[in-house]
Amino acid sequence: GAVVSQHPSRVICKSGTSVKIECRSLDFQATTMFWYRQFPKQSLMLMATSNEGSKATYEQGVEKDKFLINHASLTLSTLTVTSAHPEDSSFYICSARMAGQYEQYFGPGTRLTVT
Amino acid sequence: GENVEQHPSTLSVQEGDSAVIKCTYSDSASNYFPWYKQELGKRPQLIIDIRSNVGEKKDQRIAVTLNKTAKHFSLHITETQPEDSAVYFCAANTLGGGADGLTFGKGTHLIIQP
Secondary structure: OOOOEEEOEEEEOOOOOOOEEEEEEEEOOOOEEEEEEEOOOOOEEEEEEEEEOOEEOOOOOOOOOEEEEEEOOEEEEEEOOOOOOHOOEEEEEEEOOOOOOOEEOOOOEEEEEOO | OOEEEEEEOEEEEEEOEEEEEEEEEOOOOOOOOEEEEEOOOOOOOOEEHHHHHHHEEEOEEEEEEEEEEEEEEEEOOOOHHHHOOEEEEEEEEEOOOOOOOOOOOEEEEEEEEO
C-alpha cells in the first residue's frame, strides 16, 4: 500500500516552454503533498507544500509564478514549470502524506531536461 | 527555518563492519526524524524513522538514536552488506507546523568495500 506515482518519468522540453508534472496517490487519500527538487549529487530541497483545496505554500526563494502547483483532489497534485530555462533542469520528486500521519510517501521522480 | 547538518559526506567501510552517520538539527520544535536510502536516479526509500518522544529505535541491522537535548540523531547500520551501498539522507520536520515538509541533510555516500 501507500503508492505514489509521477508522470512523466522523463521529459525534455525547449527553453521557454511549459511542462506539467503529475503526482498521484494510487491507494490512499493525500491531504498534503510536497514537491522537492534534487540537482545532481545534491540533496532534496523542498519547493512547496500543498494541501488539498488550498493554495500551495512555497519555500523561500521558490518563485510561485514560475512553479505553479495545483492540488485539486485528494489523489492528484500537479507542478507546472512555466517558461522553463536550462537552469530548471533537475529531478523533481513529489511526496504525499495522509492526514495525521508522519510518513511521507515519495513518487519515483521526474527528470526534466530543458534544452 | 530548520537546518540539518549531516556527516560524513562519504563513508567507506569493510563489509561486515558497522557504519554510523550523524545529523544535527537546529529547530527544537522538530518532532519527526526519518532516514532515507537513495540509489542513483531512484526515489528515496524510508529505512527507519523516529519521533521526538523516543530515544532509540531498532529494526534488524538498522538503528536510530535521538538526543533531543543536543539536537542530534544518528543512523547505525551493523553487519554491512554490499547492497547497503547507496546515498543516505537524514531529515527533520515539525508535524503540524503548517508548511511542514522535510528538511534534508546533504547526504552520505556509503561505500561497502568487499
